[in-house]
Amino acid sequence: MIASCFFWVLIETDSLHVHIARSNSRMSGQVEEINPLVRHQGGCHCGTVKFEVWAPARLHVYNCNCSICVKKQNRHFIVPGSKFRLLQGEDSLTTYTFNTHTAKHMFCKTCGVQSFYVPRSNPDGYGVAIHCLDPGTVECYDIEEFDGDNWETHIVKTDIKQRSEDKK
Numbered sequence: 001m002i003a004s005c006f007f008w009v010l011i012e013t014d015s016l017h018v019h020i021a022r023s024n025s026r027m028s029g030q031v032e033e034i035n036p037l038v039r040h041q042g043g044c045h046c047g048t049v050k051f052e053v054w055a056p057a058r059l060h061v062y063n064c065n066c067s068i069c070v071k072k073q074n075r076h077f078i079v080p081g082s083k084f085r086l087l088q089g090e091d092s093l094t095t096y097t098f099n100t101h102t103a104k105h106m107f108c109k110t111c112g113v114q115s116f117y118v119p120r121s122n123p124d125g126y127g128v129a130i131h132c133l134d135p136g137t138v139e140c141y142d143i144e145e146f147d148g149d150n151w152e153t154h155i156v157k158t159d160i161k162q163r164s165e166d167k168k
């Protein structure tokens with residue numbers, strides 16, 4: 001797995017944050033053309049929770065600095081709800097919420113691993129932990145720093161909400 005997909009990522013250098021990588025609309029069109037969805041599988045550590053998710057082989061990953069993502073090192077990519085399917089382990093999931101209680105932090109109650117969750121930014125989709133995918137389907141990924149510590153001011157500067165929209 002290559003850590004960066006430089007060929008389709010623009011680095012915004014005028015941002016307050018180091019390395020905010022975003023693709024503009026023109027680039028996004030190209031991304032879809034050359035970046036079809038593939039089936040990734042993943043799950044928790046003990047193997048109770050398993051899921052499949054349809055997403056590009058070249059993933060756009062968010063690294064969030066909010067209070068909980070920092071503690072969990074929750075690097076994740078966003079998919080529409082329709083692209084995610086829990087294969088097993090529903091009864092073993094425990095959900096933790098806080099603050100606005102919009103985000104649903106689901107984790108395996110046996111091993112404690114959060115392999116996916118419902119993010120506050122995308123309550124109609126899922127955030128999937130890239131480190132919880134089975135090996136073999138990720139070609140490369142780029143990382144966008146998400147300033148979740150200043151969520152209200154940062155959310156309007158990103159296109160993260162569009163990432164859980166079903167494409168036509």
Ligand SMILES: [Zn+2]
Pocket residue numbers: 044045046047048049108109110111112113
């Ligand atoms: Zn587990």
